[in-house]
Amino acid sequence: MILGLLLSPAVASAQSSSSAVEQRVYIQVGGGAQSGSHNLTNTSTFTIYGEQGTIAGAQEYGGGALWNIGGGFRAWRNLHLALNFTRNSDTMDTAVTASVPHPLFLNRPRTANQSIGGLKHEENGFHLAAMWAIPVGENLQFAFGGGPSFVTVKHDFATDARVVEQDAAPNFATVAIQDITLSTADKTAVTINVGAELTYFPFELGDSGKVGATVGFRYAGGTVALPGSTGDVDVKYGGAQFFGAVRVSF
Template sequence: MTKTLAVLLACFTLAGATSLQAQEKPMRFAGFNAGAQPTSHAFSTSTSFPLYDEAVLINSNHSVDGGAIFGVNGGYQVWRSIVLAGEYSWFSSHGNAAVAASIPNPLFFNQPVTVNPGIPGLERKEKAFHLSAMWFKTFTDHVSVAFSVGPSFIHVSQQLATKGTVDAGTQNLTMTTTNASGTAVGVNVGLEGIYMLTQRYGGALFVRYAGGGTDLPDAPDVPAGGFQIGLGARVRF
């Protein structure tokens, strides 16, 4: 009898240990996202330089269009339904600048001319790293959702229409573009629906806000990021 109890106890202990190992094995995932950042942005710049003992004033209203966004991500389960995750994403787009410039008269004081050139095709690039804590809710073996929140660090590269030259003795302005960059620190908040085709492979639909702002040379308070939506592939380990 004692021997039988010992054998049964050993079997239950082994089964419990196996079950515990299965439950305690942390979930890990890697993935790829492709989607859109439809948010458009606008910001203004103001610069000047001396000419004819007065000053050329250049005010530019810049716009940035939405575009495609891509990302690679991964996560590691740290406690129950909580996963710590990171994603590297990249985005590129173009925009325009509407310029209003005041050019002094070479012969008479206080008689400037105002010109309004338009500058198309200004390039915007964003490379971002997003950290997040994800809370997973599983409904079936195939379906789960995840809510995420965390900080975002967005490196912005922006082509600006803030500079210009004036031909000597004239009021003819030729605009030039410059490249400026900076890093925006912001926040990301998202919701993701996941469908696992198999125990390991699946797909996702995500919606997310990831944005912030930064100061560029001659361009304060430049917005970056924004609302994002897309599809992704997921691999669990």
């Protein structure tokens, strides 16, 4: 009897701690932000007046608001298997620079510049993760883990431009960009994600469910080769993701 009295607080404590481990299944909906900024230049070449000219489109993109929707289930003890979908996009300006050979003199190219806005970079990602949950208190849970991510990257390029002479003979001093050709490319890349979450469950939902709030961090990123003007262009994607969500567990 005395032994039973001594053991009963420990058993009660263990039951209280285990109650903080999430129920069998959960879903979450929320959003946040993705950090990071990337740069790229897509260059095409052409031949005129016996020399090579270039048209280059420089872009800066990345970061911004992020949607995060997902769910998971407890597979074994404190091991959860989770799937989250994220989406973010950015609207960017493209600085187009044309270098055009001179019709009369070698190695004396003329330069023209023009900026065009409204081009887009989009990322849609599916993140699989094995997460290990650690009860911190009766209503608080910490989880960490990682897994593969499948990210579809869609990117707009300035691939070509029409350049005209502005000065007549004999000077041929300046040229101007009149029309810019745009193209869109997309590809799905595979990378690795790592992350952590902290979830607080302040509300009960029926007999066995819980409603709470989650804050989390995830890193998933890499480089994907997309077809540009004269070949593949290395396009960086992803970065550090910070998000919050409403979570329902049952």
